[in-house]
Amino acid sequence: MLTQPTARILEPADLDAALAVLDSDPVANAFVTSRVTIAGLDPWRLGGEMWGWYSGTRLTSLCYAGANLVPICATPEAVSAFADRARRAGRRCSSIVGPAEATADLWARLEPYWGPAREVRTRQPLMSTRALPADVAPDPLVRRVRRNEMEVIMPACVAMFTEEVGISPMAGDGGLLYQARVAELVSAGRAFARIEDGEVVFKAEIGAVTRHTCQIQGVWVAPSHRGRGLSETGMAAVLHYALRDVAPVASLYVNDFNAPARAAYHRVGFTEVGAFMSVLF
Structure with missing residues (x-):
């Protein structure tokens, strides 16, 4: 016994x-929780190791080491141990992403060996939000993407x-x-779009899903249609489904420098509950 x-x-x-560790912060840990819920902790099924x-005898922090390196509920002592293991293993991930404080500490320890980042x-x-928007009507043309619309x-x-x-x-x-x-999300009914004359005007997907929360990703408006409020009405529609x-x-x-997106999310009812950091290679 440890x-x-x-x-x-x-x-x-x-x-x-x-x-139990993942459930202690269900919103921040949604991505990893969704994978673990489906695949368990077997590295082959999970697509990576869970450190x-x-x-003492109590598990207090985690780190997912797959295509992404993700610290989870990581104390400074845990970050130090995870960084040492990652340094010895060598970089096998395309990004480090997670809660900002732990990710910054992890990157500071790994940058001399893995840097520079792209x-x-x-x-x-x-x-996050748990309420439908009160002041933004959902776009009635936003719907689930059909399986035969992959080319679109x-x-x-x-x-x-x-x-x-x-x-x-x-x-x-x-x-x-x-x-x-993308095909997996479409087949699961978690890809949404407004499509006009064979062109995607707005789109978004529901990526990670757990019993507590779901994570919306890939929000995009076609450049020729920006500035018309489609991100707000589109997100309102996706929220209804979600x-x-x-x-x-x-x-x-969302990136902190993306002021229009942040404003749109605020208008449909999202509030800030934390901060992430991403290191891209």
């Missing part, structure tokens, strides 16, 4: 303890990703993994 603070790779038998930090976004407000939605998804992340999701494997993820059909709380995070 009696000293330590970090180790978690195993399937640690699932209940890991979920755990123990104080981009560091030091503050991304985490926002994909260009908008690629444009959004490239604009947001700074690189095309079609690089590397030709976009196979990205197309598969809160009615998916989870009692909807959340998202």
Whole structure:
């Protein structure tokens, strides 16, 4: 039995303890919770390892190490241990993302070995709501994307990703993994769009889903249609689907420099509940 603070790779038998840590902050931990709920802690199914930090016999902090490196409820002592493990393993992730304070500490420890990063976004407000917007009517033309509309939605998804992340999701494997993820969301009924004459005018997806919350992602308005309030009415429509059909709380995070998006989210009822940070490689 562990009696000293330590970090180790978690195993399937640690699932209940890991979920208890994740449930302590359901909005901030939505992405990892959704993966663990579906896949458990088996690294092959999870798509990465889950590292755990123990104080005595109690699991208190986690770090997901997959395509993203994500500190979870990580104390300074846990961050130090996770950084040491990550440094020894070498960088295998495309980003570090998580609550701003822990992520900043983790990056400060890893930057001498993994740097430089392609981009560091030091503050991304985490926002949530559990109420439908009172003053913004939902766009009646926003609906679920149909399975036979993949060729229609994909260009908008690629444009959004490239604009947001700074690189095309079609690089590397030709976009196979990205197309598969979009197809998964479409098939699950969690991709939404306003489509006019075969063109996507507005789109958004509900990505991570847990019993507590869901996370909206990929919000995008076609450049030729910006400035018309479509992001607000579109998000109001997506919120109706999210809160009615998916989870009692909807959340998202946004770049702090994206003032128009932040204002639109505030207008449809989102409030800031924390902050994320992202390090992109």
